[in-house]
Amino acid sequence: MIEASPTVLNFVWTASFTVMTAYYIYLILLLVACLLGFWCRKSDHTLKIIMWLLFALVVTEAIVYVMAITMKLKPQFFLLYHIYVPIEYLFVSLYFSKHIAWARINTAFYLLAGMVVLVDIYLSLIAGDVFSYPGKNLNVSGFLIIAWSATALFSIRPEIDRSIFSFPVFWIGIGFLIYYSGSFFHNFIYGLLIKSDSGLAAKLNAIINKGVNDVLYICISIAFICSHRLKKYT
């Protein structure tokens, strides 16, 4: 029997501690954002889209938790993310399309939504594996969501006595910009690392992927709080 050295044990313990802590912090922030979504008053009704998106994600993560942690169905749970990614794209792009005051945006929304769903199906079923991390799917929808959120950020219409920081769409736009930019970087590094050092890849995943997710849910929570204050005082 080969006995593990204290250095290796220490690394494995630290890595698993980091991964699990990051995972639980991520789940707590997601739950907080979801609860805030249901509790806060909505100054604009489009925020309900984000509220239901978070609910869908909570349900997905609950199933993933049961599959991965309790039932140990480790690679199989990735299937849920393959289903979740196009749904997330549809919700997020629908939200941003409601905040962009250009007449052709709705047409673009429907066209791109159809295309993204088809590309995701192709990437999941034909070009890739449904039991692996849907990095390419995330890159496709991420690229478009970055474009949607940047356009939405530039389309915020000024209102009297309101700073840009009080608009929920600003925080949601920033959140998705950071999340998908981080995701691009994460997918790139993760793809390179997973072949040579899976432990470090997992640790990096915990830091970057969960980190940008945390930023996203904090931004969404701020958006809900802004919406609540706005509704309360108007």
Place this chain on the structure above:
Amino acid sequence: MLSSPEEIYLAALSTALIMLVLVAIVIAAIVKYQRRYRLHMEEVMAMKQTYNEELLKTKLEISEETLDKVSNEIHDNIGQMLALVKINLFTINVQDKVSTTKKIAKAKEVIVQVIQDVRNLSHTLSPEYLSNFKLVEWIAFEVDLVKSSSAMQVTFEQVGQQRIVDPQRKLIIIRIIQEGISNIIKHAKASNIKITIIFENELKIELVDDGMGFSQNQKHTGQGLSNMKLRSKIIGGEIEIQSENMDGTSIRLTVPYE
């Protein structure tokens, strides 16, 4: 570990690039918002200034209109009644006791009426008096004035339960109605005017006359219609004017309550 220094270099470069692009997007969005906000505030200030100027003008015009009506009232009504008193008193023949009693009684009756009319007029001259009126009462007051000073038949109808209208908005609405009525009196040669006020989700006021009307292509030299349109615009309302030659005119004003 990353497999080669080139990949580490590429990873670091792409991270820096992504961060730079992100920061640039956020800063550009904030700067653009600030610029649009400044422009928006300038527009709002300009609109406020126009609104205040129009409000002041409206107040002055309402005062002028009131003074004009008071002057007509003094000349046409009070003047006539006092002349009647004068004739009665000057033609008294003290020998004829029956006739004298009758004339004094008539003079007393007219004097009581004159006192009542002067009291009413003094109320009209007080700025608070009219502005304390609710919109329906004020329109009814205007209708009474038109009835008493012209041969036109004026009917006034209220639909729905009266709602509170902002005082400044009320002033402008009244001025639009006065302008409309004044246009009908001056140009329409109408014999009937119907004014309807409708309290729905928005406030609607209709002025319909059976006068000579005008063609939509006809050029208007006066300021009346354009003033009415401008005033309805500054209180966020809309005015619709329909008219045909020899077929009367209808003016529909739609205004939000706030």
